[in-house]
Amino acid sequence: MRKIQVLLLVLAVVCLAAWIGLRKPYSPSDDLPLVTYTAFDVKGISTAEGETLAQRTRQWPGITATTFNPASGLLVLSYTNALTENALLAKLQANTSTPINKKVFEKPAGPACPVPMSLIAAFPGYLFWAGLLFMGSLVLSLFMLPMQKRLNFG
Structure with a gap:
């Protein structure tokens, strides 16, 4: 025994x-609102127009950060979950005459972890x-x- x-x-x-x-452990950043990143394809826009568009979007409520890459033609937005992708796309489209689409990235090929993330x-x-x-x-x-x-x- x-x-x-x-x-x-x-x-x-x-x-x-x-x-x-x-x-x-507890972190004060746990109390911050969740942030989502979305990339928009704005090819065909000039560097100056892209920077202006990025600067304008930074002023919108709910947007935490924006960046424009003229080489790839991507406008990347970081925003709180209070906004939706469709609402952002509509607002972006209203601010420029160039067609804007959401960038869809390919899923990476190769081996994946056999253990589900939920179990980990x-x-x-x-x-x-x-x-x-x-x-x-x-x-x-x-x-x-x-x-x-x-x-x-x-």
């Missing part, structure tokens, strides 16, 4: 120590609950022996 209790204690300590090491993200939680389970089993086993003797079961 003593070996089982020591094993439960070791497993509980290992699981809870691993959980403490893997959990994400949930792993610290699994460690926490396993640690609590082992700790509860240890506490239960510690109180089980005196109860058995008291009730004359053993």
